[in-house]
Amino acid sequence: MVANDSFQPTEVELQMLRILWDLGPSPVRDIHSHLNASKGTNYSTTVKMLSVMLDKGLVRRDETVSPHIYRPAFTRQSAGKRLMKDLVEKVYDGATMSLVLHAIKSMKASPQELSEVRRLLDEMEGKK
Amino acid sequence: MVANDSFQPTEVELQMLRILWDLGPSPVRDIHSHLNASKGTNYSTTVKMLSVMLDKGLVRRDETVSPHIYRPAFTRQSAGKRLMKDLVEKVYDGATMSLVLHAIKSMKASPQELSEVRRLLDEMEGKK
DNA sequence: ATTAATTGGCGAAAACTTTCGCTAATTGGG
DNA sequence: CCCAATTAGCGAAAGTTTTCGCCAATTAAT
Structure with a gap:
């Protein structure tokens, strides 16, 4: 923390x-x-x-x-994560989900990419 | 455009x-x-x-x-979308998917939210 | 070694963002 | 109407970021 x-x-x-x-x-x-x-x-x-x-x-x-x-001093990933968190905070009052939905909507994802997201979702639910 | x-x-x-x-x-x-x-x-x-x-x-x-x-002068949504696009541009060289994956990973989404994302994915594939 | 070229760094200028003092304009109550 | 209170705006100060001129240190070449 x-x-x-x-x-x-x-x-x-x-x-x-x-x-x-x-x-x-x-x-x-x-x-x-x-x-x-x-x-x-x-x-x-x-x-x-x-x-x-x-x-x-x-x-x-x-x-x-x-x-x-x-x-x-840090990876692209960790910077992206922090910047995104800030953005979500500042624009959506912390509602990450909104952002994700927008991101998904605005991207032209390939089927492979979409299924990768889906795979991740499954993984998360599995862990729950 | x-x-x-x-x-x-x-x-x-x-x-x-x-x-x-x-x-x-x-x-x-x-x-x-x-x-x-x-x-x-x-x-x-x-x-x-x-x-x-x-x-x-x-x-x-x-x-x-x-x-x-x-x-x-614009909605929260459209600002979020533009800011996100910039961020993705600046950090991930335009690879939106990376961002989405990070977002999903870093959020503690409720099952309802997750299924909403899933629903959206289905919708997108359907339209394809 | 001496000189030329490259590299590193300071301090201050230029540009932009954020702040506010002070004044002018507008409004509402008597 | 006149006064007090609220609202609008200008211009400049304070704070940051971005830029670069100029000089010092290091390396390479003759």
Whole structure:
């Protein structure tokens, strides 16, 4: 049971995290080339963002090697889960189900995907 | 098929929208008393936020009556849908299904709710 | 070694969000 | 009508996020 002050990476921070999730642990240069490609920011900006994110605990840094290597402080999954929880909280007053229904409705799921959801439902009921 | 520049109400804006969704169309005073209750802001702040939100198109205002009446520019549902889409975009690279699975896993759904999801799945397959 | 190129970081500017003081306009009661 | 109370709004302060210029440190090349 951990304290849960809502987790809020900013826009760019999230963009950066996504790059890291896609690339895996990387030096600034690589991260920058992706960020720059998508929004033309300066190298210094990328370095700074990473240092801000390091302060906030959003990324980790390995300084024993050079160039330094950055990695996300958590997985895409756990970030998604926390962000979703916040969203549900803020929009639906905590009613996760509403959200799920909307998600399902708005996606164009393949039959396999649908059956995967179904499988999960069965599993949950089984456990009950 | 409408253009979709990612929709980003800020923290307080969302809080305000939530109040409006809960209350329905309301005058500033009512909105304020709720906002103030939850975070002790000044009346002026509420008025200002609403005018900023009006500029951004997040709320509508009926000026023919007095006090003016504010209403959200869209439903809780559609906001939820857009925010979710953004989230999925930013975190999962568009893979909605991942999100749904996480949502389902992380919620403590009642049997009724689960069967509602199941019903929806059937419906979707039926339509296919 | 000395120089050139790459990498790392500070501090402050620019941009945006959130706050409120103060004033103007509107309303309701006497 | 006039006054008090409520409502609306402007403009600027305070707080955050995002940006970058400039310099220091590290690495690589001659």
